[in-house]
Amino acid sequence: QTVVTQEPSFSVSPGGTVTLTCGLGSGSVSTSYSPCWYQQTPGQAPRTLIYSTNTRSSGVPDRFSGSILGNKAALTITGAQADDESDYYCVLYIGSGIWVFGGGTKLTVL
Amino acid sequence: EVQLVESGGGLVQPGGSLRLSCAASGFTFSNSWMSWVRQAPGKGLEWVANIKEDGSDKNYVDSVKGRFTISRDNAKNSLYLQMNSLRAEDTAVYYCARAQQLLYWGQGTLVTVSS
Numbered sequence: 032q033t034v035v036t037q038e039p040s041f042s043v044s045p046g047g048t049v050t051l052t053c054g055l056g057s058g059s060v061s062t063s064y065s066p067c068w069y070q071q072t073p074g075q076a077p078r079t080l081i082y083s084t085n086t087r088s089s090g091v092p093d094r095f096s097g098s099i100l101g102n103k104a105a106l107t108i109t110g111a112q113a114d115d116e117s118d119y120y121c122v123l124y125i126g127s128g129i130w131v132f133g134g135g136t137k138l139t140v141l
Numbered sequence: 142e143v144q145l146v147e148s149g150g151g152l153v154q155p156g157g158s159l160r161l162s163c164a165a166s167g168f169t170f171s172n173s174w175m176s177w178v179r180q181a182p183g184k185g186l187e188w189v190a191n192i193k194e195d196g197s198d199k200n201y202v203d204s205v206k207g208r209f210t211i212s213r214d215n216a217k218n219s220l221y222l223q224m225n226s227l228r229a230e231d232t233a234v235y236y237c238a239r240a241q242q243l244l245y246w247g248q249g250t251l252v253t254v255s256s
Binding site for chain 1: 176178185186187188191198199200202236241242243244245246247248249
């Protein structure tokens with residue numbers, strides 16, 4: 032059973048920078064896991080931010096960036112805005128056509 | 142503009158069946174993997190299944206294997222999820238999404254399994 036880990040919650044000040052991470056219960060995340068990131072506000076469908084580690088989806092501002100930091104995938108938000116307050120999910124490709132989501136990070140902007 | 146519209150959700154008794162549909166437009170459906178993702182009330186996202194462009198490859202999360210079947214009709218630009226032997230824990234909003242990387246999402250359809 033593959034476990035994908037995310038911080039349950041995080042807080043950032045308006046205008047600040049925050050990095051959310053996506054790890055594996057055992058092992059390191061690399062680009063071969065093709066990490067993707069999604070933003071979701073209550074009652075709405077998820078919105079795709081980043082795919083294939085660091086490719087921004089259409090219309091996503093460049094304040095959002097994806098990378099590999101150490102042994103985890105990372106989503107960095109620079110110049111945080113009030114409407115960035117959302118749940119953020121990562122998903123990893125673990126092979127054989129199977130993908131696994133992390134539990135999500137609730138980001139508060141205050 | 143890419144559009145994905147799910148339908149077919151509703152209330153079903155445990156052990157029952159339901160077939161979800163997803164109507165796609167705004168892209169070449171027959172050239173795209175498609176996926177289903179679900180979200181139980183108040184919980185996180187869970188990847189459920191995906192299907193290759195021509196339907197020749199299908200993959201499922203362990204918890205639905207043998208109960209759910211993903212399929213597609215490229216002539217109708219439609220994706221389906223046949224759900225059998227439904228359980229209370231299958232209660233969720235079900236989203237269809239374009240590609241393995243879930244590049245675009247529909248608005249979802251709610252499935253409630255309850256007696």
